[in-house]
Amino acid sequence: MNEIITSYYDWLKQNTKISKVGDYFEEVTPFLNNRNDSLLIYHRYLADGNIQISDGGFIMEEFDLLSINVSKGKRKQVFDFIRHSYHLDLVDDELVIVTNTNNYAKNKHFFIQGLLKLEDMYLLNRTTVKSTFQEDVLEYIDKNDITYLDDIKISGKSKLDHNIDFILPGQKNEAIIKLANNLDSNMVKSHIFTFEDIQGSRKKNSKCFILINDMNKKISSKHAEAFSEYNIKPLVWSDKDTLIREFRNVG
Template structure:
Protein backbone atom coordinates (compact mmCIF):
# COMPACT_ATOMS: atom_id res chain seq x y z
CA UNK A 1 0.00 0.00 0.00
CA UNK A 2 2.80 2.46 0.88
CA UNK A 3 4.57 1.90 -2.44
CA UNK A 4 1.31 2.23 -4.37
CA UNK A 5 0.34 5.50 -2.68
CA UNK A 6 3.85 6.91 -3.14
CA UNK A 7 3.67 6.07 -6.84
CA UNK A 8 0.31 7.85 -7.16
CA UNK A 9 1.67 10.94 -5.39
CA UNK A 10 4.76 10.94 -7.64
CA UNK A 11 2.57 10.63 -10.74
CA UNK A 12 0.40 13.53 -9.61
CA UNK A 13 3.32 15.85 -8.87
CA UNK A 14 5.01 14.89 -12.17
CA UNK A 15 1.78 15.68 -14.03
CA UNK A 16 1.53 19.02 -12.22
CA UNK A 17 5.11 20.00 -13.11
CA UNK A 18 4.66 18.99 -16.76
CA UNK A 19 1.49 21.06 -17.16
CA UNK A 20 2.81 24.33 -15.69
CA UNK A 21 3.94 27.04 -18.11
CA UNK A 22 5.69 30.38 -17.48
CA UNK A 23 5.54 33.74 -19.25
CA UNK A 24 7.19 37.05 -18.37
CA UNK A 25 4.75 39.95 -17.94
CA UNK A 26 6.55 43.21 -17.09
CA UNK A 27 8.13 42.67 -13.65
CA UNK A 28 6.14 39.51 -13.00
CA UNK A 29 6.27 35.89 -14.11
CA UNK A 30 2.85 34.55 -15.06
CA UNK A 31 2.43 30.92 -13.96
CA UNK A 32 -0.32 29.01 -15.78
CA UNK A 33 -1.40 25.85 -13.97
CA UNK A 34 -3.50 22.83 -15.02
CA UNK A 35 -6.15 23.64 -12.41
CA UNK A 36 -9.44 24.88 -13.87
CA UNK A 37 -11.73 27.59 -12.54
CA UNK A 38 -15.52 27.54 -12.82
CA UNK A 39 -15.30 28.80 -16.41
CA UNK A 40 -12.95 25.92 -17.32
CA UNK A 41 -10.09 28.39 -17.75
CA UNK A 42 -6.64 27.52 -16.40
CA UNK A 43 -5.85 29.21 -13.10
CA UNK A 44 -2.99 31.68 -13.29
CA UNK A 45 -0.88 33.23 -10.56
CA UNK A 46 1.91 35.80 -10.71
CA UNK A 47 5.29 35.82 -9.00
CA UNK A 48 8.10 38.31 -8.59
CA UNK A 49 11.13 38.72 -6.36
CA UNK A 50 11.09 41.51 -3.79
CA UNK A 51 13.51 42.24 -0.94
CA UNK A 52 15.05 38.77 -0.99
CA UNK A 53 11.74 36.88 -1.04
CA UNK A 54 8.96 36.16 -3.54
CA UNK A 55 5.45 37.57 -3.80
CA UNK A 56 2.82 35.22 -5.22
CA UNK A 57 -0.62 36.62 -6.08
CA UNK A 58 -3.76 35.89 -8.07
CA UNK A 59 -3.89 39.60 -9.04
CA UNK A 60 -7.44 39.79 -7.68
CA UNK A 61 -8.88 37.36 -10.22
CA UNK A 62 -10.87 35.00 -7.96
CA UNK A 63 -12.75 37.57 -5.86
CA UNK A 64 -13.27 39.95 -8.78
CA UNK A 65 -14.77 37.15 -10.86
CA UNK A 66 -17.12 36.10 -8.07
CA UNK A 67 -18.29 39.66 -7.45
CA UNK A 68 -18.80 40.22 -11.18
CA UNK A 69 -21.03 37.13 -11.15
CA UNK A 70 -23.23 38.66 -8.45
CA UNK A 71 -21.80 36.80 -5.46
CA UNK A 72 -22.11 38.89 -2.29
CA UNK A 73 -19.04 38.36 -0.10
CA UNK A 74 -19.73 41.27 2.25
CA UNK A 75 -22.15 39.64 4.68
CA UNK A 76 -20.63 38.90 8.12
CA UNK A 77 -21.04 35.13 7.76
CA UNK A 78 -19.52 34.97 4.28
CA UNK A 79 -16.68 37.30 5.24
CA UNK A 80 -15.96 35.00 8.18
CA UNK A 81 -15.96 31.93 5.89
CA UNK A 82 -13.65 33.69 3.45
CA UNK A 83 -11.22 34.69 6.21
CA UNK A 84 -11.35 31.22 7.77
CA UNK A 85 -10.42 29.68 4.41
CA UNK A 86 -7.61 32.16 3.75
CA UNK A 87 -6.20 31.75 7.26
CA UNK A 88 -6.30 27.98 6.90
CA UNK A 89 -4.04 28.17 3.86
CA UNK A 90 -1.86 30.99 5.21
CA UNK A 91 -3.02 33.35 2.45
CA UNK A 92 -3.52 37.09 2.95
CA UNK A 93 -6.15 39.37 1.42
CA UNK A 94 -4.36 42.44 0.02
CA UNK A 95 -5.91 45.66 -1.33
CA UNK A 96 -9.39 44.29 -0.78
CA UNK A 97 -9.41 41.62 -3.47
CA UNK A 98 -5.96 40.10 -4.13
CA UNK A 99 -4.97 36.75 -2.65
CA UNK A 100 -1.28 36.80 -1.77
CA UNK A 101 1.48 34.84 -0.07
CA UNK A 102 5.16 35.58 0.49
CA UNK A 103 7.69 32.82 -0.01
CA UNK A 104 11.37 32.08 0.34
CA UNK A 105 13.38 29.91 -2.03
CA UNK A 106 12.97 27.03 0.41
CA UNK A 107 9.18 27.13 0.72
CA UNK A 108 8.25 28.55 -2.70
CA UNK A 109 6.67 25.28 -3.88
CA UNK A 110 4.54 24.75 -0.78
CA UNK A 111 3.42 28.41 -0.71
CA UNK A 112 2.46 28.21 -4.38
CA UNK A 113 0.47 25.09 -3.58
CA UNK A 114 -1.29 26.86 -0.68
CA UNK A 115 -2.25 29.84 -2.85
CA UNK A 116 -3.67 27.62 -5.59
CA UNK A 117 -5.60 25.50 -3.08
CA UNK A 118 -7.04 28.66 -1.51
CA UNK A 119 -8.12 29.88 -4.96
CA UNK A 120 -9.80 26.55 -5.70
CA UNK A 121 -11.46 26.42 -2.28
CA UNK A 122 -12.88 29.94 -2.53
CA UNK A 123 -13.98 29.37 -6.12
CA UNK A 124 -15.89 26.26 -4.99
CA UNK A 125 -17.14 27.74 -1.72
CA UNK A 126 -18.94 30.66 -3.34
CA UNK A 127 -19.89 29.01 -6.64
CA UNK A 128 -23.50 29.80 -7.58
CA UNK A 129 -23.84 32.06 -4.50
CA UNK A 130 -26.11 34.53 -6.25
CA UNK A 131 -28.01 37.19 -4.28
CA UNK A 132 -31.16 35.02 -4.21
CA UNK A 133 -29.32 32.05 -2.68
CA UNK A 134 -29.90 32.05 1.05
CA UNK A 135 -26.91 29.99 2.07
CA UNK A 136 -23.70 28.40 0.81
CA UNK A 137 -23.21 24.67 0.51
CA UNK A 138 -20.52 24.68 3.19
CA UNK A 139 -22.86 26.59 5.51
CA UNK A 140 -25.57 23.99 4.89
CA UNK A 141 -23.11 21.15 5.43
CA UNK A 142 -21.83 22.46 8.78
CA UNK A 143 -25.36 23.32 9.91
CA UNK A 144 -26.41 19.75 9.10
CA UNK A 145 -23.59 18.34 11.23
CA UNK A 146 -24.63 20.53 14.14
CA UNK A 147 -28.34 19.79 13.71
CA UNK A 148 -27.55 16.09 14.05
CA UNK A 149 -25.33 16.63 17.11
CA UNK A 150 -22.23 15.40 15.30
CA UNK A 151 -19.14 16.53 17.17
CA UNK A 152 -16.49 17.80 14.79
CA UNK A 153 -13.44 20.03 14.49
CA UNK A 154 -13.79 22.55 11.63
CA UNK A 155 -11.15 23.64 9.15
CA UNK A 156 -8.38 21.18 10.03
CA UNK A 157 -4.95 21.37 8.40
CA UNK A 158 -2.76 18.28 7.99
CA UNK A 159 0.81 18.21 6.68
CA UNK A 160 1.29 15.69 3.89
CA UNK A 161 4.16 13.37 3.06
CA UNK A 162 5.05 15.63 0.11
CA UNK A 163 5.59 18.59 2.45
CA UNK A 164 2.38 20.30 1.30
CA UNK A 165 -0.29 21.35 3.79
CA UNK A 166 -3.88 20.28 3.15
CA UNK A 167 -7.06 21.76 4.61
CA UNK A 168 -10.19 19.72 5.31
CA UNK A 169 -13.61 21.14 6.15
CA UNK A 170 -14.24 18.98 9.22
CA UNK A 171 -12.77 16.09 11.18
CA UNK A 172 -14.74 13.84 13.52
CA UNK A 173 -12.36 12.47 16.17
CA UNK A 174 -11.93 8.75 16.77
CA UNK A 175 -14.40 7.18 19.18
CA UNK A 176 -14.69 3.74 20.76
CA UNK A 177 -16.99 2.64 17.95
CA UNK A 178 -15.47 4.38 14.91
CA UNK A 179 -12.13 5.64 13.53
CA UNK A 180 -11.24 9.24 12.77
CA UNK A 181 -13.42 10.57 9.93
CA UNK A 182 -12.21 13.32 7.57
CA UNK A 183 -14.99 15.25 5.81
CA UNK A 184 -14.91 17.52 2.77
CA UNK A 185 -17.85 19.39 1.24
CA UNK A 186 -17.63 19.85 -2.54
CA UNK A 187 -20.06 22.36 -3.93
CA UNK A 188 -19.19 21.78 -7.60
CA UNK A 189 -18.24 18.10 -7.99
CA UNK A 190 -16.03 17.75 -11.07
CA UNK A 191 -12.74 16.21 -12.13
CA UNK A 192 -10.76 19.19 -10.84
CA UNK A 193 -12.21 19.03 -7.33
CA UNK A 194 -12.09 15.24 -7.07
CA UNK A 195 -8.42 15.18 -8.15
CA UNK A 196 -7.51 17.85 -5.61
CA UNK A 197 -9.26 15.98 -2.79
CA UNK A 198 -7.73 12.66 -3.86
CA UNK A 199 -4.22 14.13 -3.73
CA UNK A 200 -4.88 15.73 -0.32
CA UNK A 201 -6.18 12.45 1.07
CA UNK A 202 -3.38 10.30 -0.37
CA UNK A 203 -0.70 12.74 0.71
CA UNK A 204 -1.93 12.92 4.32
CA UNK A 205 -3.14 9.37 4.74
CA UNK A 206 0.17 7.87 5.78
CA UNK A 207 0.75 10.51 8.44
CA UNK A 208 -2.75 9.95 9.88
CA UNK A 209 -4.07 6.93 11.76
CA UNK A 210 -4.18 3.91 9.47
CA UNK A 211 -7.91 3.34 9.96
CA UNK A 212 -8.94 6.94 9.24
CA UNK A 213 -11.76 7.29 6.72
CA UNK A 214 -12.52 10.08 4.24
CA UNK A 215 -15.93 11.25 3.06
CA UNK A 216 -16.71 13.67 0.23
CA UNK A 217 -20.12 15.35 0.50
CA UNK A 218 -21.19 16.21 -3.04
CA UNK A 219 -23.72 18.90 -3.88
CA UNK A 220 -26.29 17.37 -6.23
CA UNK A 221 -28.98 20.01 -5.61
CA UNK A 222 -28.71 21.51 -9.09
CA UNK A 223 -27.55 18.53 -11.15
CA UNK A 224 -26.50 14.92 -10.76
CA UNK A 225 -22.92 14.18 -9.79
CA UNK A 226 -20.98 12.74 -12.78
CA UNK A 227 -20.32 9.01 -12.49
CA UNK A 228 -16.65 9.68 -13.28
CA UNK A 229 -16.35 11.74 -10.08
CA UNK A 230 -17.95 8.97 -8.00
CA UNK A 231 -15.64 6.36 -9.55
CA UNK A 232 -12.54 8.51 -9.04
CA UNK A 233 -13.30 9.04 -5.36
CA UNK A 234 -13.99 5.34 -4.82
CA UNK A 235 -10.67 4.44 -6.46
CA UNK A 236 -8.81 6.47 -3.83
CA UNK A 237 -10.87 5.03 -0.97
CA UNK A 238 -12.86 8.21 -0.41
CA UNK A 239 -16.54 7.60 0.33
CA UNK A 240 -18.71 9.81 -1.93
CA UNK A 241 -21.93 11.03 -0.29
CA UNK A 242 -24.54 12.71 -2.47
CA UNK A 243 -26.16 15.55 -0.54
CA UNK A 244 -29.62 14.23 -1.38
CA UNK A 245 -28.68 10.92 0.28
CA UNK A 246 -26.80 12.31 3.29
CA UNK A 247 -29.17 10.78 5.85
CA UNK A 248 -27.92 7.31 4.91
CA UNK A 249 -24.43 8.08 6.20
CA UNK A 250 -25.53 9.49 9.59
CA UNK A 251 -24.93 6.28 11.60
CA UNK A 252 -21.26 6.28 10.53
CA UNK A 253 -20.78 9.90 11.60
CA UNK A 254 -22.58 9.73 14.95
CA UNK A 255 -20.80 6.56 16.11
Protein backbone atom coordinates in the same frame (compact mmCIF):
# COMPACT_ATOMS: atom_id res chain seq x y z
CA MET B 1 1.21 3.13 -4.23
CA ASN B 2 4.31 5.35 -4.37
CA GLU B 3 4.00 5.51 -8.17
CA ILE B 4 0.33 6.45 -7.92
CA ILE B 5 1.04 9.28 -5.49
CA THR B 6 3.99 10.66 -7.46
CA SER B 7 1.94 10.50 -10.68
CA TYR B 8 0.11 13.55 -9.30
CA TYR B 9 3.38 15.53 -9.32
CA ASP B 10 4.03 14.36 -12.88
CA TRP B 11 0.55 15.51 -13.92
CA LEU B 12 1.22 18.93 -12.36
CA LYS B 13 4.54 19.31 -14.18
CA GLN B 14 3.18 18.22 -17.54
CA ASN B 15 0.24 20.62 -17.35
CA THR B 16 2.02 23.70 -15.98
CA LYS B 17 3.35 26.45 -18.27
CA ILE B 18 5.50 29.41 -17.22
CA SER B 19 6.26 32.58 -19.19
CA LYS B 20 7.77 36.01 -18.42
CA VAL B 21 5.29 38.90 -18.43
CA GLY B 22 6.98 42.21 -17.53
CA ASP B 23 8.31 41.94 -13.97
CA TYR B 24 6.24 38.80 -13.32
CA PHE B 25 6.44 35.14 -14.15
CA GLU B 26 2.98 33.99 -15.25
CA GLU B 27 2.11 30.40 -14.38
CA VAL B 28 -0.72 28.59 -16.17
CA THR B 29 -1.82 25.91 -13.71
CA PRO B 30 -3.77 22.74 -14.56
CA PHE B 31 -6.59 23.82 -12.24
CA LEU B 32 -9.75 25.40 -13.65
CA ASN B 33 -11.65 28.49 -12.51
CA ASN B 34 -15.44 28.81 -12.67
CA ARG B 35 -15.22 29.71 -16.39
CA ASN B 36 -13.40 26.43 -17.07
CA ASP B 37 -10.27 28.40 -17.92
CA SER B 38 -6.87 27.54 -16.46
CA LEU B 39 -6.17 29.26 -13.16
CA LEU B 40 -3.35 31.80 -13.60
CA ILE B 41 -0.98 32.93 -10.86
CA TYR B 42 1.87 35.43 -10.96
CA HIS B 43 5.26 35.44 -9.24
CA ARG B 44 7.78 38.21 -8.69
CA TYR B 45 10.84 38.77 -6.54
CA LEU B 46 10.60 41.50 -3.90
CA ALA B 47 13.45 43.81 -2.89
CA ASP B 48 14.10 41.79 0.27
CA GLY B 49 14.56 38.56 -1.71
CA ASN B 50 11.18 37.10 -0.85
CA ILE B 51 8.68 36.01 -3.50
CA GLN B 52 5.19 37.44 -3.93
CA ILE B 53 2.53 35.17 -5.46
CA SER B 54 -0.56 36.93 -6.81
CA ASP B 55 -3.80 36.12 -8.62
CA GLY B 56 -3.38 39.28 -10.70
CA GLY B 57 -6.67 40.65 -9.36
CA PHE B 58 -8.73 37.99 -11.15
CA ILE B 59 -10.86 36.86 -8.19
CA MET B 60 -11.98 40.37 -7.20
CA GLU B 61 -12.63 41.22 -10.85
CA GLU B 62 -14.80 38.11 -11.17
CA PHE B 63 -16.73 39.02 -8.04
CA ASP B 64 -17.35 42.48 -9.45
CA LEU B 65 -18.59 41.09 -12.78
CA LEU B 66 -20.89 38.64 -10.96
CA SER B 67 -22.11 41.36 -8.56
CA ILE B 68 -20.77 39.47 -5.56
CA ASN B 69 -20.20 41.98 -2.77
CA VAL B 70 -17.65 40.65 -0.27
CA SER B 71 -17.35 43.92 1.66
CA LYS B 72 -20.27 43.27 4.01
CA GLY B 73 -22.65 40.70 5.41
CA LYS B 74 -22.36 36.92 5.17
CA ARG B 75 -20.24 36.97 2.01
CA LYS B 76 -17.63 39.14 3.78
CA GLN B 77 -17.56 36.63 6.65
CA VAL B 78 -17.06 33.74 4.23
CA PHE B 79 -14.49 35.68 2.16
CA ASP B 80 -12.44 36.69 5.22
CA PHE B 81 -12.66 33.22 6.73
CA ILE B 82 -11.28 31.58 3.57
CA ARG B 83 -8.53 34.20 3.18
CA HIS B 84 -7.35 33.76 6.76
CA SER B 85 -7.55 29.95 6.57
CA TYR B 86 -5.18 29.96 3.58
CA HIS B 87 -3.04 32.95 4.68
CA LEU B 88 -4.04 35.16 1.74
CA ASP B 89 -3.67 38.95 1.91
CA LEU B 90 -5.76 41.38 -0.11
CA VAL B 91 -3.63 44.21 -1.53
CA ASP B 92 -5.16 46.67 -4.01
CA ASP B 93 -7.75 44.07 -5.10
CA GLU B 94 -5.08 41.42 -5.63
CA LEU B 95 -4.92 38.28 -3.53
CA VAL B 96 -1.30 37.72 -2.59
CA ILE B 97 0.95 35.65 -0.39
CA VAL B 98 4.57 36.49 0.38
CA THR B 99 7.02 33.66 1.00
CA ASN B 100 10.70 32.93 1.23
CA THR B 101 12.32 30.33 -0.99
CA ASN B 102 12.40 27.68 1.76
CA ASN B 103 8.62 27.76 2.25
CA TYR B 104 7.73 28.52 -1.36
CA ALA B 105 6.25 25.11 -2.28
CA LYS B 106 4.07 24.88 0.83
CA ASN B 107 2.79 28.46 0.51
CA LYS B 108 2.12 28.14 -3.21
CA HIS B 109 0.13 24.98 -2.48
CA PHE B 110 -1.93 26.90 0.10
CA PHE B 111 -2.36 29.82 -2.29
CA ILE B 112 -3.84 27.67 -5.06
CA GLN B 113 -6.09 25.83 -2.60
CA GLY B 114 -7.34 29.18 -1.29
CA LEU B 115 -8.09 30.54 -4.77
CA LEU B 116 -10.05 27.40 -5.68
CA LYS B 117 -12.03 27.72 -2.46
CA LEU B 118 -12.82 31.36 -3.23
CA GLU B 119 -13.89 30.37 -6.75
CA ASP B 120 -16.78 28.49 -5.13
CA MET B 121 -18.19 31.76 -3.80
CA TYR B 122 -19.76 32.58 -7.15
CA LEU B 123 -22.27 29.82 -6.30
CA LEU B 124 -23.47 32.03 -3.43
CA ASN B 125 -24.61 34.72 -5.87
CA ARG B 126 -28.31 34.32 -5.00
CA THR B 127 -30.30 36.58 -2.72
CA THR B 128 -31.98 33.52 -1.21
CA VAL B 129 -28.74 31.92 -0.05
CA LYS B 130 -28.63 32.01 3.76
CA SER B 131 -25.69 29.75 4.53
CA THR B 132 -22.75 28.03 2.90
CA PHE B 133 -22.54 24.32 2.20
CA GLN B 134 -20.12 23.78 5.07
CA GLU B 135 -22.41 25.59 7.50
CA ASP B 136 -25.37 23.52 6.31
CA VAL B 137 -23.46 20.28 6.83
CA LEU B 138 -22.15 21.17 10.28
CA GLU B 139 -25.57 22.41 11.39
CA TYR B 140 -27.10 19.11 10.30
CA ILE B 141 -24.57 16.89 12.08
CA ASP B 142 -24.90 19.12 15.17
CA LYS B 143 -28.63 18.35 15.18
CA ASN B 144 -27.79 14.65 15.03
CA ASP B 145 -25.42 14.87 18.03
CA ILE B 146 -22.31 13.83 16.12
CA THR B 147 -18.98 14.96 17.58
CA TYR B 148 -16.55 16.54 15.13
CA LEU B 149 -13.51 18.79 14.77
CA ASP B 150 -13.74 21.30 11.93
CA ASP B 151 -11.19 23.20 9.82
CA ILE B 152 -8.19 21.03 10.66
CA LYS B 153 -4.75 21.28 9.05
CA ILE B 154 -2.97 17.95 8.52
CA SER B 155 0.57 17.49 7.21
CA GLY B 156 0.93 14.74 4.62
CA LYS B 157 3.79 12.46 3.62
CA SER B 158 4.80 15.14 1.10
CA LYS B 159 5.26 17.58 4.05
CA LEU B 160 2.51 19.74 2.54
CA ASP B 161 -0.30 20.92 4.82
CA HIS B 162 -3.89 20.17 3.83
CA ASN B 163 -7.06 21.86 5.04
CA ILE B 164 -9.61 19.25 6.10
CA ASP B 165 -13.22 20.38 6.48
CA PHE B 166 -13.91 18.18 9.48
CA ILE B 167 -12.86 15.02 11.30
CA LEU B 168 -15.01 12.61 13.27
CA PRO B 169 -12.83 11.24 16.09
CA GLY B 170 -13.36 7.73 17.41
CA GLN B 171 -11.57 5.56 19.96
CA LYS B 172 -10.02 3.25 17.35
CA ASN B 173 -10.93 4.85 14.04
CA GLU B 174 -11.55 8.30 12.65
CA ALA B 175 -13.34 9.72 9.63
CA ILE B 176 -11.71 12.40 7.49
CA ILE B 177 -14.27 14.39 5.50
CA LYS B 178 -13.71 16.80 2.65
CA LEU B 179 -16.57 18.80 1.16
CA ALA B 180 -17.04 19.30 -2.57
CA ASN B 181 -19.39 22.10 -3.52
CA ASN B 182 -18.32 22.44 -7.15
CA LEU B 183 -16.70 19.26 -8.46
CA ASP B 184 -14.79 18.82 -11.72
CA SER B 185 -12.11 16.38 -12.92
CA ASN B 186 -9.23 18.53 -11.68
CA MET B 187 -10.78 18.90 -8.23
CA VAL B 188 -11.31 15.11 -8.11
CA LYS B 189 -7.55 14.64 -8.69
CA SER B 190 -6.75 17.25 -6.05
CA HIS B 191 -9.01 15.63 -3.43
CA ILE B 192 -7.61 12.17 -4.17
CA PHE B 193 -4.06 13.48 -3.74
CA THR B 194 -5.00 15.09 -0.40
CA PHE B 195 -6.47 11.87 1.01
CA GLU B 196 -3.60 9.70 -0.27
CA ASP B 197 -1.02 12.15 1.10
CA ILE B 198 -2.45 12.38 4.62
CA GLN B 199 -3.54 8.78 5.22
CA GLY B 200 -0.03 7.51 5.86
CA SER B 201 0.61 10.24 8.41
CA ARG B 202 -2.33 9.33 10.68
CA LYS B 203 -1.92 7.06 13.72
CA LYS B 204 -5.53 5.84 13.73
CA ASN B 205 -7.27 3.92 10.99
CA SER B 206 -8.84 6.60 8.83
CA LYS B 207 -12.04 6.30 6.86
CA CYS B 208 -12.11 8.83 4.04
CA PHE B 209 -15.28 10.49 2.80
CA ILE B 210 -15.95 13.11 0.15
CA LEU B 211 -19.31 14.78 0.76
CA ILE B 212 -20.63 16.23 -2.49
CA ASN B 213 -23.27 18.93 -2.88
CA ASP B 214 -25.54 17.39 -5.50
CA MET B 215 -28.51 19.72 -4.99
CA ASN B 216 -27.87 21.68 -8.20
CA LYS B 217 -25.62 19.27 -10.10
CA LYS B 218 -25.79 15.48 -10.14
CA ILE B 219 -22.55 13.70 -9.29
CA SER B 220 -20.81 12.11 -12.28
CA SER B 221 -20.53 8.31 -12.08
CA LYS B 222 -16.96 8.69 -13.40
CA HIS B 223 -16.07 10.93 -10.45
CA ALA B 224 -17.72 8.57 -7.95
CA GLU B 225 -15.81 5.60 -9.38
CA ALA B 226 -12.51 7.49 -9.22
CA PHE B 227 -12.98 8.19 -5.50
CA SER B 228 -14.03 4.61 -4.77
CA GLU B 229 -10.93 3.33 -6.58
CA TYR B 230 -8.83 5.03 -3.90
CA ASN B 231 -10.99 3.87 -0.95
CA ILE B 232 -12.60 7.29 -0.65
CA LYS B 233 -16.32 6.88 -0.09
CA PRO B 234 -18.43 9.45 -1.97
CA LEU B 235 -21.53 10.66 -0.14
CA VAL B 236 -24.15 13.02 -1.53
CA TRP B 237 -25.88 15.77 0.40
CA SER B 238 -29.31 14.75 -0.91
CA ASP B 239 -29.05 11.37 0.88
CA LYS B 240 -28.74 12.56 4.47
CA ASP B 241 -29.86 9.26 5.98
CA THR B 242 -26.87 7.47 4.46
CA LEU B 243 -24.32 10.08 5.48
CA ILE B 244 -25.57 10.12 9.09
CA ARG B 245 -25.48 6.31 9.20
CA GLU B 246 -21.90 6.32 7.87
CA PHE B 247 -20.80 9.00 10.32
CA ARG B 248 -22.29 7.14 13.28
CA ASN B 249 -20.43 3.97 12.29
CA VAL B 250 -17.06 5.59 13.00
CA GLY B 251 -15.85 3.84 16.12
